[in-house]
Amino acid sequence: MVKKPASFGIDDLLKLAPIEERVYRLLCVEAWSMAIPWIGYSLSELLRKVEPLPGAKFVEFISLADKAQMPVVSDHILAWPYTEGLRLDEAMHPLTMLGLGLYGEVLPKQNGAPVRLVVPWKYGFKSAKSIVKIRLTDKQPATSWNLAVPQEYGLYSNVNPDVDHPRWSQANERRIGDQASGGGLFAPRRKTLPFNGYAEQVAGLYVGMDLKKFF
Ligand SMILES: Nc1nc2c(c(=O)[nH]1)N[C@H]1C(S)=C(S)[C@@H](COP(=O)(O)O)O[C@H]1N2
Numbered sequence: 161m162v163k164k165p166a167s168f169g170i171d172d173l174l175k176l177a178p179i180e181e182r183v184y185r186l187l188c189v190e191a192w193s194m195a196i197p198w199i200g201y202s203l204s205e206l207l208r209k210v211e212p213l214p215g216a217k218f219v220e221f222i223s224l225a226d227k228a229q230m231p232v233v234s235d236h237i238l239a240w241p242y243t244e245g246l247r248l249d250e251a252m253h254p255l256t257m258l259g260l261g262l263y264g265e266v267l268p269k270q271n272g273a274p275v276r277l278v279v280p281w282k283y284g285f286k287s288a289k290s291i292v293k294i295r296l297t298d299k300q301p302a303t304s305w306n307l308a309v310p311q312e313y314g315l316y317s318n319v320n321p322d323v324d325h326p327r328w329s330q331a332n333e334r335r336i337g338d339q340a341s342g343g344g345l346f347a348p349r350r351k352t353l354p355f356n357g358y359a360e361q362v363a364g365l366y367v368g369m370d371l372k373k374f375f
């Protein structure tokens with residue numbers, strides 16, 4: 161649902177908007193976190209180029225599923241290709257990044273080459289890696305984790321210390337590489353912040369919503 165559907169090569173994406181380095185926290189749904197210096201720009205820069213139609217409400221992100229490079233896609237643990245989704249207003253939020261690199265380099269394969277999503281206020285699995293297709297739709301897209309385990313992984317998956325995962329608490333997390341607490345994998349747990357500490361910027365997207373229901 162865009163006025164100007166288009167294909168972009170990696171060189172087009174690299175010069176589509178000024179490249180920025182942004183240091184964001186990323187929290188895995190399994191309560192591990194890390195601060196990452198991403199390279200890229202707001203996803204809204206790309207979405208504006210294709211001109212979303214007025215009826216578009218959601219954005220679907222479809223990842224590469226290449227059996228030759230990615231042995232895991234031969235296993236039936238998830239419905240491949242890995243698919244993620246955001247509401248259009250979440251996708252247009254300036255904090256939502258199209259990630260092209262990290263630590264000053266282009267993305268290594270394991271971190272989602274050539275392009276990935278970075279949504280710092282949501283659990284890590286929302287930040288789809290190795291994206292090859294983006295679709296705008298008026299229907300909520302099915303996502304791989306929601307199809308596999310709907311009671312555990314909702315569409316929103318906003319970081320929320322008050323909504324536990326059915327199998328563990330989301331009240332606190334382990335920060336990898338946290339020098340202040342001695343670093344390492346066995347650093348003491350720290351309190352998880354609502355929206356991963358980005359509430360001031362993004363809480364307005366969810367005014368009036370029951371975040372326990374829309375988890
Ligand atoms: N295509 C794809 N994207 C993905 C995943 C995946 O399995 N496939 N895993 C997600 C999860 S659970 C997390 S925590 C982050 C991890 O990003 P990293 O590998 O760069 O640390 O990627 C997310 N994006």
Ligand SMILES: [Mo]
Binds near residue numbers: 188189190
């Ligand atoms: Mo994760």
